[in-house]
Amino acid sequence: MTEVAEKRPRKERKENADRRRRQLLDAARRSILKNGLARTTLATVATEAGLSQGVAVFYFKSKGGLLTAVLQDLYESYEVHWAGALDAAGPDPKKRLWALVDADFSVEASGPDVLPLWFAFWGELRFTEDYAVIAEAFDDRRSDAVAAVWRGLMPEADALEAAQMAEWMDTLTDGYWLRLHVSPDTFDREAARLATRQCLERLLPDLA
Missing domain, CATH: 1.10.10 (Arc Repressor Mutant, subunit A)
Structure with a gap:
């Protein structure tokens, strides 16, 4: 007792x-x-x-310690979100791919209370080493996870090709996130999600 x-x-x-x-x-x-x-x-x-x-x-x-913790928390929340979407999608690689796309254009990942935070910190990555270290660690895990999905979609492809597809996909997402950030009144997350799906289906017609 x-x-x-x-x-x-x-x-x-x-x-x-x-x-x-x-x-x-x-x-x-x-x-x-x-x-x-x-x-x-x-x-x-x-x-x-x-x-x-x-x-x-x-x-x-300090302010630096607080802001570094905010960025760490932002990435952790995002990783929990997209990793959870993958887990819920199950083993089918096509379902896993679309789960990632849906997760990226959800309000949790790219809503109006989140996108400005991403771009505020990304603008400082070159100048703040602590931010860059955090981003690199999370980005590496994200790239590995997306590449694994593409390897499942293209079993005949080599690892380099799958990694390239993963890079193209995340670059596409980043571009649409930027457009959502700078033009929120003329573009929305659903339009971005559908456009991303259409682009990926053209890259790999078997997805359609």
């Missing part, structure tokens, strides 16, 4: 810390959407979260 009683407060403290950290990460996202990366500070995030600046400093130490 004593041991359980001693452990419970530590568990509660961890749960409270996790909630507070999540609160600050979500507030940082909102601050970036409102103010951009450059004008987002520990103070703007604390205000957005309804907390003191000292709390933000306690959890993230």
